[in-house]
Amino acid sequence: xxxxxxxxxxxxxxxxxxxxxxxxxxxxxxxxxxxxxxxxxxxxxxxxxxxxxxxxxxxxxxxxxxxxxxxxxxxxxxxxxxxxxxxxxxxxxxxxxxxxxxxxxxxxxxxx
Amino acid sequence: xxxxxxxxxxxxxxxxxxxxxxxxxxxxxxxxxxxxxxxxxxxxxxxxxxxxxxxxxxxxxxxxxxxxxxxxxxxxxxxxxxxxxxxxxxxxxxxxxxxxxxxxxxxxxxxxxxxxxxxxxxxxxxxxxxxxxxxxxxxxxxxxxxxxxxxxxxxxxxxxxxxxxxxxxxxxxxxxxxxxxxxxxxxxxxxxxxxxxxxxxxxxxxxxxxxxxxxxxxxxxxxxxxxxxxxxxxxxxxxxxxxxxxxxxxxxxxxxxxxxxxxxxxxxxxxxxxxxxxxxxxxxxxxxxxxxxxxxxxxxxxxxxxxxxxxxxxxxxxxxxxxxxxxxxxxxxxxxxxxxxxxxxxxxxxxxxxxxx
Numbered sequence: 001x002x003x004x005x006x007x008x009x010x011x012x013x014x015x016x017x018x019x020x021x022x023x024x025x026x027x028x029x030x031x032x033x034x035x036x037x038x039x040x041x042x043x044x045x046x047x048x049x050x051x052x053x054x055x056x057x058x059x060x061x062x063x064x065x066x067x068x069x070x071x072x073x074x075x076x077x078x079x080x081x082x083x084x085x086x087x088x089x090x091x092x093x094x095x096x097x098x099x100x101x102x103x104x105x106x107x108x109x110x111x112x
Numbered sequence: 113x114x115x116x117x118x119x120x121x122x123x124x125x126x127x128x129x130x131x132x133x134x135x136x137x138x139x140x141x142x143x144x145x146x147x148x149x150x151x152x153x154x155x156x157x158x159x160x161x162x163x164x165x166x167x168x169x170x171x172x173x174x175x176x177x178x179x180x181x182x183x184x185x186x187x188x189x190x191x192x193x194x195x196x197x198x199x200x201x202x203x204x205x206x207x208x209x210x211x212x213x214x215x216x217x218x219x220x221x222x223x224x225x226x227x228x229x230x231x232x233x234x235x236x237x238x239x240x241x242x243x244x245x246x247x248x249x250x251x252x253x254x255x256x257x258x259x260x261x262x263x264x265x266x267x268x269x270x271x272x273x274x275x276x277x278x279x280x281x282x283x284x285x286x287x288x289x290x291x292x293x294x295x296x297x298x299x300x301x302x303x304x305x306x307x308x309x310x311x312x313x314x315x316x317x318x319x320x321x322x323x324x325x326x327x328x329x330x331x332x333x334x335x336x337x338x339x340x341x342x343x344x345x346x347x348x349x350x351x352x353x354x355x356x357x358x359x360x361x362x363x364x365x366x367x368x369x370x371x372x373x374x375x376x377x378x379x380x381x382x383x384x385x386x387x388x389x390x391x392x393x394x395x396x397x398x399x400x401x402x403x404x405x406x407x408x409x410x411x412x413x414x415x416x417x418x419x420x421x422x423x424x425x426x427x428x429x430x431x432x433x434x435x436x437x438x439x440x441x442x443x444x445x446x447x448x449x450x451x452x453x454x455x456x457x458x459x460x461x462x463x464x465x466x467x468x469x
Contacts, residue, residue, distance in 0.1 A: 017227045018138050018142070019138070026135060029134060035271075061182050066224045082170070
C-alpha cells in the first residue's frame, strides 16, 4: 500500500490547535483553492511565465504543509526552487496525481 | 509580567492565500486577540491608515503589493513606522529573511506557523510596543514648550535616569563552529528557538531583553520599571536559561546535531537608563560600568569554564539563597582594579560552560 498522502499526526495537531470544526471549513477552502492553483501552474508552464509559476508553486507548498500533505509540499517546493525551466509535463502530472490522493484523504479526514 | 505580555491586542493579518489567512486569523483569535485581515499589501496599508493596530503579521509573496513594498512604505510613514511587524512566510532562502529584518521587520516566522512560537513572538513584540508607547506618552506628558526648553538647557537626555538594577549578558558558546557545521536555515531556526527560550526565562522573571546581538542578548532587571529583587530575578532567569539550553542540547544530540551551550554574566549596580538611537530606530538601554562589567563577566565564562558568573554586588544581594563559588579577583580590560568574580553553582549551572576546544 502506498504511504499516506496526509501525515495523520500533523493533521491531528492542526485540529488540536485550530479546532476540528474550523479545520473542516479550512479543508473545504483548500479543496476550492487548490485546483485553480494547479491550473495556474499548468498555464504558467505553457506560457513560459516563470514568476507566476514560482508563485503558484509557493502557494501550493505552503498550503500543503499546513494540512500535513508532506509529499505534495515537497513536490511543490521542488518546482518552486527549480523553477519553470526544470518542470516537465510529467512532473506537473505527478503533482496533480499527488494532489488528488491528498484531496481524497483530506475529504475522508474531514468527514470522520 | 506574563499578563501584560499576552493582553489582547488588535492585529492585522495580511496574506493573499485564503487558507493561510483563515488559519492565522483563527490561531490569533484563539489567543484572545481581535483580528482583521487583508488579502494584499495595498488593502493592508489602507486599513492601517484608517484604524489603530498593535501589530502586523505580514506575508511576503503577494500580488498587487508584496510584503517588501509594505515594509518600505511603513518605514517611510511617520505614523506607522513604529508598528511592529512579524513576517510570516515560507520564502526560500536566508537572504530574504535578512532582507525583511533590514527593512525593519521585528521577527520572522516560517510557515506553517507553530502556535507556541507565534504566541511567544507576539508577546515579545507587544511588550516592546508597550514600552515604546509608554515612552511616547511620557514625552507627550512632559513635552510642554517650557519643559522641552528646560530639558534642552539642562542637557539631560529625555527620560535618561539613574537606576539601580542588574544587567545580564548571554551568548552562545562556539557559535562560529556551530554555524559552519550546519546549513544556514538550521542556524536561523536555532537562533529563533534560542531567542524564544531566553525571552521566556527573562520576561518570566521580570526582566526586559533590550538588545539582540547576533548570537547573544542583553537584558535589564529593574528598568524601565523598578523590580524589588532585581539581582535575585536576574540569577533565577540565568539558571532557567541554562536549564532550557540543556534541554535544547539533549534534543539536538538525539537528532544528531551539535549541542548548544551558553555563557551568562550578571552585574548589579547603578546605571543610566533611557532611550538611545536615531529617529528611525531607538532602543531602551542602560549604560555605565555595571553594563560593561556584565559584558566582561559573560566573556570570562569562556576562561572560567562556568555557565554563570556574577559580580560581588549581585552576590551580596543573593545572600544564602543561591549557591555560589568564589573564584577570586580577575583583572578585566578597562577596569583599574581587579574584580571579585563568583560562579553560580546550583542546578544545571554547575556543569562547565564549555568544553576546552
